[in-house]
Amino acid sequence: MRKVFTLTLLLILILTISAQANEINIGSCIYRFNDAFMLRFRNAMTEQSDKLGAKITMADGQDDQTTQDAQIDEFISNGVNVLIVNPVDRMASQAIIDKAKAANIPVVFINREPTPEMLASYEKAYYVGAKAEESGTQSGELIATYFKTHPEADKNHDGKLQFILLKGQNGHQDMILRSKYSVEAIKNAGIEPVEIASAIANWDKLQAMNIMNAFAMSIGPENIEAVIANNDEMALGAVEALKANDYNKGDKDLYIPVVGVDANASALEAMDKGEMLGTVLNDSDNQGAAAVKLAVALANGSDINSTGYEITDGKYIWIPYQKVTRGENK
Amino acid sequence: MAENKSKRLFTIAGLVILALGIVLYFAKAPLGLNRKIYDLPIFLIIIGVCFALKGFMAKPVVNELNKVSFGEFLTNNAILLAMLVLVVVICILQPRFMQIRVALDILTQSSTKLIMALGICFTLLIAGTDLSAGRMVGLAAVVSASMMQTATYANRFFPDLPQVQVWLPIVIAIVACMIFGALNGFLVAKYDMHPFIATLAVQVIIYGACSLYFDMPPNNSQPIGGIRADFAQLGQMRLFSGAFKGFPGISILIPIAIVICIVIWFILNKTVFGKNVYAIGGNREAAVVAGINVFRNIMGIFILASCLYGIAGVLEAARTAGATNNYGNGYELDAIAACVVGGVSLNGGIGKVGGIIMGVLIFTIIQYGLQFINVSPMWQQVIKGVIIAVAVAIDLTKYRRK
Numbered sequence: 001m002r003k004v005f006t007l008t009l010l011l012i013l014i015l016t017i018s019a020q021a022n023e024i025n026i027g028s029c030i031y032r033f034n035d036a037f038m039l040r041f042r043n044a045m046t047e048q049s050d051k052l053g054a055k056i057t058m059a060d061g062q063d064d065q066t067t068q069d070a071q072i073d074e075f076i077s078n079g080v081n082v083l084i085v086n087p088v089d090r091m092a093s094q095a096i097i098d099k100a101k102a103a104n105i106p107v108v109f110i111n112r113e114p115t116p117e118m119l120a121s122y123e124k125a126y127y128v129g130a131k132a133e134e135s136g137t138q139s140g141e142l143i144a145t146y147f148k149t150h151p152e153a154d155k156n157h158d159g160k161l162q163f164i165l166l167k168g169q170n171g172h173q174d175m176i177l178r179s180k181y182s183v184e185a186i187k188n189a190g191i192e193p194v195e196i197a198s199a200i201a202n203w204d205k206l207q208a209m210n211i212m213n214a215f216a217m218s219i220g221p222e223n224i225e226a227v228i229a230n231n232d233e234m235a236l237g238a239v240e241a242l243k244a245n246d247y248n249k250g251d252k253d254l255y256i257p258v259v260g261v262d263a264n265a266s267a268l269e270a271m272d273k274g275e276m277l278g279t280v281l282n283d284s285d286n287q288g289a290a291a292v293k294l295a296v297a298l299a300n301g302s303d304i305n306s307t308g309y310e311i312t313d314g315k316y317i318w319i320p321y322q323k324v325t326r327g328e329n330k
Numbered sequence: 331m332a333e334n335k336s337k338r339l340f341t342i343a344g345l346v347i348l349a350l351g352i353v354l355y356f357a358k359a360p361l362g363l364n365r366k367i368y369d370l371p372i373f374l375i376i377i378g379v380c381f382a383l384k385g386f387m388a389k390p391v392v393n394e395l396n397k398v399s400f401g402e403f404l405t406n407n408a409i410l411l412a413m414l415v416l417v418v419v420i421c422i423l424q425p426r427f428m429q430i431r432v433a434l435d436i437l438t439q440s441s442t443k444l445i446m447a448l449g450i451c452f453t454l455l456i457a458g459t460d461l462s463a464g465r466m467v468g469l470a471a472v473v474s475a476s477m478m479q480t481a482t483y484a485n486r487f488f489p490d491l492p493q494v495q496v497w498l499p500i501v502i503a504i505v506a507c508m509i510f511g512a513l514n515g516f517l518v519a520k521y522d523m524h525p526f527i528a529t530l531a532v533q534v535i536i537y538g539a540c541s542l543y544f545d546m547p548p549n550n551s552q553p554i555g556g557i558r559a560d561f562a563q564l565g566q567m568r569l570f571s572g573a574f575k576g577f578p579g580i581s582i583l584i585p586i587a588i589v590i591c592i593v594i595w596f597i598l599n600k601t602v603f604g605k606n607v608y609a610i611g612g613n614r615e616a617a618v619v620a621g622i623n624v625f626r627n628i629m630g631i632f633i634l635a636s637c638l639y640g641i642a643g644v645l646e647a648a649r650t651a652g653a654t655n656n657y658g659n660g661y662e663l664d665a666i667a668a669c670v671v672g673g674v675s676l677n678g679g680i681g682k683v684g685g686i687i688m689g690v691l692i693f694t695i696i697q698y699g700l701q702f703i704n705v706s707p708m709w710q711q712v713i714k715g716v717i718i719a720v721a722v723a724i725d726l727t728k729y730r731r732k
Contacts, residue, residue: 033545199701209650
């Protein structure tokens with residue numbers, strides 16, 4: 001009796017192992033589940049995996065690199081075929097690459113980009129994402145176009161653009177690049193940008209609202225010609241603060257163009273109401289799909305150029321951003 | 331005779347400031363100072379009247395022992411004086427600070443913080459603490475906002491929810507907080523757990539529960555937006571706006587906070603429950619011997635406190651016309667710090683509503699002022715920490731002296 005039991009158990013074990021061997025197992029580490037952008041990203045990845053018949057398991061890094069490192073170890077010991085990693089701290093990616101390299105598992109980074117040196121240290125390390133500077137460039141272009149087509153936007157008639165910059169979490173790559181390139185784009189459009197104030201609002205609506213309120217008081221909304229926010233939540237916080245100061249409520253003379261990045265539902269609604277000028281869409285659906293397609297190709301050992309996406313420098317898939325405006329600004 | 335001297339000093343100083351204010355009020359337009367001193371004259375008039383009244387109404391000091399030397403006066407009020415110096419510096423650096431609308435804005439931002447602080451002061455009065463306060467704000471914000479979206483919004487939390495009455499989600503949100511408040515109270519009262527640990531545990535539970543709620547499909551952790559105008563009005567409405575030229579109006583949050591202040595003052599000073607709170611905080615054993623039902627009172631304290639956090643959370647959601655589960659993160663520490671600066675003792679039994687109002691105002695003015703002149707947020711943190719340390723140090727020396 002006992003022998004039969006042991007044998008059956010062994011048989012089941014072998015069967016499951018062989019079944020696993022046939023199926024592609026993707027282990028995906030997300031920096032934090034509770035993030036609207038990563039959520040859309042995750043949904044896109046799940047959808048694509050289902051389409052390709054791969055199994056994807058996701059782990060919530062809870063915004064803590066130590067937690068994420070442990071999750072990567074767990075995935076590797078569980079025998080995943082490929083890793084998709086959204087690092088908590090992009091500068092800590094080397095340790096992740098080393099782990100993947102030691103286990104000879106391909107790794108695809110998403111959303112937060114490791115340095116080129118890190119990616120170069122392992123032939124099976126890739127990155128799928130958007131060029132962060134592009135989001136900055138496009139939001140700057142939105143403002144520049146508005147400024148050119150609306151002469152009244154130059155409130156003090158000096159030909160320069162006096163703007164306020166609301167920045168994301170300090171040290172975040174998106175925050176650095178978006179801040180830099182949005183201003184650069186205005187310059188490239190032939191307008192001289194003048195930063196009257198800037199502040200870190202940690203991607204947060206509430207903080208942005210309080211900060212913008214203080215700016216509206218200290219600088220005076222009549223002296224602000226544009227608000228550039230690193231993301232939509234902060235842009236919406238600025239909009240709420242401006243509304244509290246009777247700006248952006250429909251009166252043409254009391255309007256400050258506000259731009260963000262992300263194109264979330266609240267931002268689209270604010271744009272429909274004319275409270276917000278525009279936003280830039282980070283195409284998470286496309287990125288999620290590309291990451292999974294690349295991961296599956298890597299796990300199968302098939303040609304990565306067959307995914308339908310252009311591979312740049314043998315390491316990168318770049319998904320372009322898209323400008324979003326509504327109503328008359330379209 | 332000294333008390334008469336100080337009385338006279340206050341009255342005279344008040345009248346001088348008042349006179350200066352009136353003179354400046356009429357002189358500022360002809361002298362072209364409108365854009366240099368803004369509403370300073372009106373502030374001077376208000377300050378002058380307050381000083382003069384204080385001098386006039388001050389009770390004569392009977393007990394000689396209560397007399398304080400000038401040096402002691404300085405140390406006892408160091409934080410307040412530091413704030414005044416800061417305000418003067420800010421006014422010089424950025425004269426726009428001297429506007430009525432800035433003062434009103436500071437009061438508006440103080441309102442929700444004050445409601446939080448009044449809640450947390452109950453738990454401090456029994457020598458406890460409440461670390462779950464901030465997360466309760468987040469819970470109330472998310473719960474109320476989730477049911478208050480416009481029918482046309484693209485990304486509704488409950489796609490099929492009819493347009494419910496405004497009060498309903500508010501009550502649900504506050505009751506949700508009170509359930510967790512009851513859990514706090516139960517853990518502390520029944521198992522004699524230290525409130526630090528009990529509320530820490532509940533804090534984590536609330537955040538988890540709130541995140542689960544927030545992550546429910548179809549919302550899936552997206553920031554809640556598309557808030558109905560009638561709900562947003564609760565936090566954004568302005569009373570008497572445009573009553574005279576350029577008057578921005580008084581945010582509805584200010585009268586709400588004042589009403590809550592009065593209610594809490596009444597509860598603390600005029601009810602048996604309030605007396606019990608002080609008694610339990612002052613000496614728990616004595617309170618038990620005196621026949622006070624400690625279990626019931628502690629439950630009451632935590633439930634009442636959570637009710638106030640719930641109100642604060644609903645108001646935050648209305649004010650920002652949105653919510654995420656990260657709302658209120660760290661608020662409890664700000665509220666505790668404001669209470670401590672306002673003279674609430676962490677050893678329990680000591681603390682007044684007036685002091686808490688002062689503490690919250692001092693904190694908000696400093697924070698707002700630093701933001702106003704665009705001081706780096708890192709420096710703001712450093713300064714905030716120093717204020718807390720100095721405030722507690724002064725407080726403790728005061729008691730030691732006694």
